[in-house]
Each structure stands twice: as C-alpha cells, then as structure tokens.
Amino acid sequence: MKPIRITAQEPPEDVKTLAQWLEWREAENxxxxxxxxxxxxxxxEGFTxxxxxxxxxxSQH
Structure with missing residues (x-):
C-alpha cells in the first residue's frame, strides 16, 4: 500500500486580512x-x- 502524505500549506503572501486568511483556511481545509x-x-478498497x-x-501471507 502506498504511503499517505497530506501536507499543510502556509498561506500565500498576498493573504493580509483576517477575512482573506479565513477564506484561504476554508479552502485549504x-x-x-x-x-x-x-x-x-x-x-x-485495498482491505476489502x-x-x-x-x-x-x-492469501499472500
């Protein structure tokens, strides 16, 4: 099974206000x-x- 990698991102530099940050955070979530x-x-699916x-x-064990 392939490893799962989900990485958090830093907000872009153009995010300057709380409203922009909240919008970005919602999209990131x-x-x-x-x-x-x-x-x-x-x-x-793999387990099934x-x-x-x-x-x-x-079985392949």
Whole structure:
C-alpha cells in the first residue's frame, strides 16, 4: 500500500486580512479533507480486496 502524505500549506503572501486568511483556511481545509477522504477510500478498497482474497483462499501471507 502506498504511503499517505497530506501536507499543510502556509498561506500565500498576498493573504493580509483576517477575512482573506479565513477564506484561504476554508479552502485549504477542503483540500486536505478531500485528500484524506480519497486516501481512506483507497485503503478501504485495498482491505476489502485482501479480505476477498483471504476468503477465497488466495492469501499472500
């Protein structure tokens, strides 16, 4: 299984006000949660596939 890497970003230099920062932070949170959601779905698919292989007697252990 490939490693999961989700990195936080620093706000761009043009973010000067609290309103700009809040807007940027909301977008950044959406980006990170989407990446995490994708990674979790990929992990679940991998686990499901392994369970199916194990159930069919094709375990690679």
């Amino acid at each position: 959406r980006r990170m949660f989407a990446a995490l959601d994708t990674a979790l779905h990929e992990m679940a 596939a392994q369970l199916e292989r194990d159930a069919n007697g094709h």
